[in-house]
Structure formats: structure tokens, C-alpha cells
Amino acid sequence: MNHAPGSVVLQNIRKQFGAFTAIHDLSLTIEPGTLVTLLGPSGCGKTTTLRMLAGLEHPTSGRILIGGKDVTMLPANERDVSMVFQSYALFPHMSSLDNVAYGLESSGLNRKEARQKAENGLELVGLAGMGQRLPAELSGGQQQRVAVARALVLEPQVLLLDEPLSNLDTRLRRRVRTEIRELQQRLQFTAVYVTHDQDEALAVSDRIIVMKDGHVAQEGSPRDLYESPASAFIADFMGEANVVPCTVIGIEGDQAVIQVQDLVHRVPSRGVKVGPGQLAVRPNSVTLSPSTKADFCGRISSAAYLGDHIEYEVETDGGPLFVVDPSVERPIAPSTNVAIGFKERGIAIISL
Known part of the structure; x- marks a missing residue:
């Protein structure tokens, strides 16, 4: 990645769906080059927050800044972010290399350059030489890495990951979360990671933001949240207490x-x-x-x-x-x- 990682700032974000308020006056700052996890139970607002960062939803009020630029009402394709979806969203009829090159070619890069960058992306995530395989010929963990490579080759300021390990079995999940963390630290990109899994959040994060009912319940380092919970909800959610x-x-x-x-x-x-x-x-x-x-x-x-x-x-x-x-x-x-x-x-x- 050649581009500098970007900061993420949410200022007084509110999101309503009809009469229901999903996010209440949310303000957050995510420093460049850090991996921050939005953690919480189903319905707490973490995925809605991620979708607003991606431009797939727009806030009812408030501002979103990425790399210092106000992107609040910009569409998804005009934001310098890439998203890794829970389902990976790979094209089943395309090779791994073509999947990774797809976004580059769509953005106007010529085919030769796009494929070279895609090769580099696959190598980055440990899949060198596997570019001709179809997604069905890859394991779940390998598919997940193709999805990460596809997002990273676009050199976004911010990488968004929505429950990226939920389709993997427990042992593979442990290995792939380690790979994601090592990749993030090596390349120093900014990442916003959504999960409901406390162990995952503890393992990959610089900072964890625990959400409850559309609010921030507590934020801090993994150690802070585990050892110094501010409430019974945090104590119980960050491992049994x-x-x-x-x-x-x-x-x-x-x-x-x-x-x-x-x-x-x-x-x-x-x-x-x-x-x-x-x-x-x-x-x-x-x-x-x-x-x-x-x-x-x-x-x-x-x-x-x-x-x-x-x-x-x-x-x-x-x-x-x-x-x-x-x-x-x-x-x-x-x-x-x-x-x-x-x-x-x-x-x-x-x-x-």
C-alpha cells in the first residue's frame, strides 16, 4: 500500500429508521494506522455504524470525516475505503486473481497493471501462485484472504471488516485473525473491524469500542476493558464475570x-x-x-x-x-x- 492511512472521525452521528433510533449521538475518533473494533451484541448499532462509514447508509444527522475530508453524504464509490463483507462476496465464476483485479480494472486501470497489482495483493496475503483457482477450490480461510487482498489492492485510507471470520470454524478463525492482525501491523493501514466475538476483539484490536443500544458503553485498550470494566454489562460481555x-x-x-x-x-x-x-x-x-x-x-x-x-x-x-x-x-x-x-x-x- 502506497497511500497513507487515514483517520476516521464521527461527530454526533445519529441514525434513524422511521421512528426507531439505531445510533444516538455517536462521536468517535480512530487514529491513522490503528485497528479499532466495534464490539457488541446483535442490534447494538455496530454494523449500522460500519455501513455509514462505507457509504451504504447515510446518517440522519452528524458528520463523518475520513482522512480529514467530510464524506458524510458521499456515495460509497467516492470514499477512499474498502470493505470486506461477512460473505466475502467473491465472484464464483472468476479466478482468485480476477476477483482481486476486478476493482482495479473497474476503476480504470489497464488490465496488465491491474493483474500485476492483483498478483502482488495475493502474495501479500500468502496466496502467491494460487491466482488461477476459483473460490470453490479454496478453503474458507483462503477465500477470506482473497477478499482482504481485493480490498487492500485498492489502497484505501481505511479498511472496513464486517464480521470477517464468522463463516470459519473455531480453529481456522483463530489462525486467520492472527494473520489479519499481523498484516495490519506490517502494512499499518487503518482498520475498523466489526464483531460480536469478544475473543476476536481482544486478539486483534488496538482499541475496542463496546456498543449497546446505539451508544458507546465503554472504549479502551483490550486490557482496559477486560481488567477495568465500567459496568456489569461490560464485565459480563468481555468474558464471564x-x-x-x-x-x-x-x-x-x-x-x-x-x-x-x-x-x-x-x-x-x-x-x-x-x-x-x-x-x-x-x-x-x-x-x-x-x-x-x-x-x-x-x-x-x-x-x-x-x-x-x-x-x-x-x-x-x-x-x-x-x-x-x-x-x-x-x-x-x-x-x-x-x-x-x-x-x-x-x-x-x-x-x-
């Missing part, structure tokens, strides 16, 4: 001193005040040990052995806890009373 009632009994610098039953623990304060609160606790951040007396106690209601870990359901006065314990050599039987502790990481105080 227990929400445990607690009391903030003091603030010491940037640490909040919290109490659960008689267990006292410290977590980053994040602006909370003394009083009742909630903890988001990752299942693998809980420790269990058989005990009849403890500062925070519970009782094992079920245990399931899953090879490299045991999953426990634990009854406590504050509600059930789901615990993932790697200590498979020391299983704890159901109906056992246990002492519950917290590890340093994976515990965050969240807003009520």
Missing part, C-alpha cells in the same frame, strides 16, 4: 479498600466513593480452599472436571459464584464449605 456486592470502607490514594463479608481487599479506586458498591470478579480470579471458618465463605454446589480446569458453582450469602480453578489435582467435592479469596488481578469495582 461474577458481580459481587461489596462495601467500600475507605479510599487510600488510588486504592479503594473494599469488604465482602469479613474479607478486606484492595482494588483500584476509579473514582468510587465510600459506601455500597459492586465488584466484577473474573471466574479465574477466585481462590477456594476447604474451610469451615473464613472471612468470606461459601459452599460448593457443583463441580465439573474439564481436563485442564475444574468449574465450580459456589453458594454465598451474596449470591452464586462461578469459579474456574486450574488445580485439577486437588478437586473439592460438592457440599464442601470453602474459604473464598481473591487474586490480585481480575477484580474491578464497577458503577452501581
Whole structure:
């Protein structure tokens, strides 16, 4: 890619379909050369946002700037963006090379140059020498890479990816998401990536924007969102979390001193005040040990052995806890009373 990557700015974007508001006053800035993921459940507005960036939908109000240029009302073919669709949208009767060259030829490039660029594009995504194969002769992962090559050879300022791995099986999805991330970092293009898969978002993103009901629920680095969720929704959506009632009994610098039953623990304060609160606790951040007396106690209601870990359901006065314990050599039987502790990481105080 020879063109410089572009920034993406959305200013107070609103999108209505009749009386239904799909996007509410959305403002975002995506820095050039970064991969930013729009993540959220079905119906949260992430695909509508991507379609507005692509020019396939227009906002009801607000502005969209790509590379500093106002493209709000421009049609799709006048924006310097390329899109990789969920279905890949490859022409089944065309070879891989012809699929990749198609957009170049349509934009007026002569056939010889277009095919040379297409060859380079296929090489870029690891498919050198496979240009004569039809899409049906390629695996799902290879088809996906042809679709990425077709988008990249147009040298867009911004690459848009709409659930690009949803048609792949789990193992292939893991490999191809790594390839996409490595390609993006090597070529330094700006990418906006839509998915509902939390693992995918954590694996590929510089920044994640979690959407809910047409709003931004929280944005930040993968680590920020996983380790410091701002709400119970984010905590649960970014991987399983227990929400445990607690009391903030003091603030010491940037640490909040919290109490659960008689267990006292410290977590980053994040602006909370003394009083009742909630903890988001990752299942693998809980420790269990058989005990009849403890500062925070519970009782094992079920245990399931899953090879490299045991999953426990634990009854406590504050509600059930789901615990993932790697200590498979020391299983704890159901109906056992246990002492519950917290590890340093994976515990965050969240807003009520």
C-alpha cells in the first residue's frame, strides 16, 4: 500500500429508521494506522455504524470525516475505503486473481497493471501462485484472504471488516485473525473491524469500542476493558464475570479498600466513593480452599472436571459464584464449605 492511512472521525452521528433510533449521538475518533473494533451484541448499532462509514447508509444527522475530508453524504464509490463483507462476496465464476483485479480494472486501470497489482495483493496475503483457482477450490480461510487482498489492492485510507471470520470454524478463525492482525501491523493501514466475538476483539484490536443500544458503553485498550470494566454489562460481555456486592470502607490514594463479608481487599479506586458498591470478579480470579471458618465463605454446589480446569458453582450469602480453578489435582467435592479469596488481578469495582 502506497497511500497513507487515514483517520476516521464521527461527530454526533445519529441514525434513524422511521421512528426507531439505531445510533444516538455517536462521536468517535480512530487514529491513522490503528485497528479499532466495534464490539457488541446483535442490534447494538455496530454494523449500522460500519455501513455509514462505507457509504451504504447515510446518517440522519452528524458528520463523518475520513482522512480529514467530510464524506458524510458521499456515495460509497467516492470514499477512499474498502470493505470486506461477512460473505466475502467473491465472484464464483472468476479466478482468485480476477476477483482481486476486478476493482482495479473497474476503476480504470489497464488490465496488465491491474493483474500485476492483483498478483502482488495475493502474495501479500500468502496466496502467491494460487491466482488461477476459483473460490470453490479454496478453503474458507483462503477465500477470506482473497477478499482482504481485493480490498487492500485498492489502497484505501481505511479498511472496513464486517464480521470477517464468522463463516470459519473455531480453529481456522483463530489462525486467520492472527494473520489479519499481523498484516495490519506490517502494512499499518487503518482498520475498523466489526464483531460480536469478544475473543476476536481482544486478539486483534488496538482499541475496542463496546456498543449497546446505539451508544458507546465503554472504549479502551483490550486490557482496559477486560481488567477495568465500567459496568456489569461490560464485565459480563468481555468474558464471564461474577458481580459481587461489596462495601467500600475507605479510599487510600488510588486504592479503594473494599469488604465482602469479613474479607478486606484492595482494588483500584476509579473514582468510587465510600459506601455500597459492586465488584466484577473474573471466574479465574477466585481462590477456594476447604474451610469451615473464613472471612468470606461459601459452599460448593457443583463441580465439573474439564481436563485442564475444574468449574465450580459456589453458594454465598451474596449470591452464586462461578469459579474456574486450574488445580485439577486437588478437586473439592460438592457440599464442601470453602474459604473464598481473591487474586490480585481480575477484580474491578464497577458503577452501581
